[in-house]
Amino acid sequence: MLSKKTKVKYTEKKKKSKYPMVSFQIFDKWCKRCGICVDLCIHNVFMVDEDGYPRAVKPVECNVCGFCITRCPDFALRILERGEKNAQG
């Protein structure tokens, strides 16, 4: 379980990455908290928050393999590359 404090700590950490900078959009309304994205990501980008929803805590680790998106059964996850607008799906 991830508290709000740690979440802030992770996302604020600016680390140089060899991969393109991405941000994650998670539609809580669609997400059913199955945990597939959290458990199957080999880079451990996600952690669950207090309510069980996934949160991208280490986006810098993401190599944009797309594994989480294609395995999200609810279309609740979206990767946005830098510069892309955070449009609601």
Add this chain to the structure above:
Amino acid sequence: MQKSIDVYAYLRHEKKFPLIWCAGCGNGIILGSIIRAVDGLGLDKNLVSMVSGIGCSGRTSTYVDFNTLHTTHGRALAFATGVKFGRPELTTLVVMGDGDCLSIGGNHFIHAARRNIDMTAFIFNNNIYGMTGGQVSPTTPEGMIASTASYGNREPNFDACKLAVAAGASFVARGTTYEADSLDEIIALAIQNKGFSVVEVMTPCPTIYGRYNRLGNAVKMLRMQLEDTVTVEEAAGMSPEELKDKVVTGVFHDAPRPELCEEYELVIETALKK
């Protein structure tokens, strides 16, 4: 990495979301794969029709922005035959569950394969009747528990792919939701095949099948797919004993042969001469 971007243009996301399926159900993963394959082939949405039957898989058509038809239990292929034969320019995708396609719709399945009518039949195989509460299905493996097989299923199960090949389908493949990326490719090949294509997709049902058989949560069931599957190429070098509890994935059969709608053009030609 554009995979996430295009999917939403194909969803009726303003109307029908969130999806009706349980947490961790693989049906949404398959739907994503179908959409990516259709997108990759550059098909016009107006010329794609999706026909589905009854059950969990039947709801698939509700969510996707094609010409969609949600039919009666087991009859999806018969309805799709009417749609395709009536308007051959439509790319027809038929979505069925394992019980839907192989039990109540078994007759329509073998005859659609025999006719080799140009459509792609997806069998969402979760080994159980999910929507109705977990009854035993024709694909429930022997020994497994279901609500109507509380002491373990003692009936042998169907191999949908072998059945399809025997009945005459011109493209037969199997994929899993864990290997969604290769599933995209399989589906794209299936849609491109001019004839009856069958894609069986193994999909986890953690809420019903997983719970009855203590297979763990969605993540565990997905990981199990990875452990339990071998590709066609790998399987070729394995003994029957080694293959016993394995699911073989990949393209089993790809042998194009004359297609029904095209053949009917010859019927018209002959009729006009007489």
Add this chain to the structure above:
Amino acid sequence: MEAKLLMGNEACCEGALAVGVDFFGGYPITPSNEIGEIMSRRLPKVGGRFIQMEDEIGSMACIVGASIAGRKTMTATSGPGFSLMQENLGFAAMAEAPCVIVNVMRGGPSTGMPTLPSQGDVQQARWGTHGDHPIIALTPSTVREVFDLTVTSVNFAEKYRTPVVLLMDEVIGHLREKVVLPQKESVEVVNRAKPTCPPEWYRPFEDNKSGVPLMAPFGEGYRYHVTGLTHDEMGFPTTKKDEVDALNQRLHRKIRQGFEEIMIHESFLMEDATTAIVTYGCVVRSAKTAVLEMRQEGKKVGLIKLTTLWPFPRIAFENLSDQVEEIFVPEMNMGQLYREVVRVNHGKRVVRKISKVDGEMISPEDIMRAIKREGGSGAKVY
């Protein structure tokens, strides 16, 4: 047009082709086989399509699918096949897919007598599929009428977006008669109303004055959802009670609003009649002879021919003179339509049924003996 010697089943095909049926899905069953055979030969010549399905369940499903894809569709069957079609006939009613089901009635129950006539599917045509749904069923009594009613059936289906059952009996299906068919140009052709609005404005199951929504075929830019589940105006499943009620009410209303047009019936020598014979299908032929012969004997007998069976043409009885005291309903079943006649007469008249279920057509003598209570015939009066 010159006169032709045609069989009822042949006339049915002529009517279907004249009104523009361009898709036929069927499965062989006696005594309707000729319809499928002829359609398989004729349709490819006129740009139509014929497919023989794996069973009647598939036949019905495939004509509904083709109808949604924009075709004018038809199938033909008989009792056992009609039973198998019921499931998807209900789907057609719910999804409002125009289609025509020809049922050449044979003796039942079950496999019964494939080559002998009966009128045993009258109530099945009305209530065969589950759920509360409206339906239209017509029944011809001459070969020429088979042609006309096939045209009417297709037109009703297209106009009201509903499945229409054409209930022939084996006698009419296999009867050969001299007929003069109308010129193709003079045949009235109704086509379903299509939307003309931009696709994003299209509401596929939206109510309107007629209660019949505009129907866009698949593949023409209007992407929408069709389902057998109770649905809202956009076609998506719903269980909200106001939307559920609106749909069910509209399905019935659209047919109810057309009652005047749909309830086809004819009166024959009813002006001064004190006894009426009410019947349909092949029995009309015997009843006409019986009426004429009994008139010669001085009995004031008339005939009401019901062409539409469902919705039951109660208007045929609403203006019936009070001098009609007795009504006889001869049918080749144990009284399936008789109970409807009883119902609409509200006890004002004595209604009796004349039933014959021995696989033979009811003859004029059967009717006359029954009316005169002479006995000694295959038909029994109750």
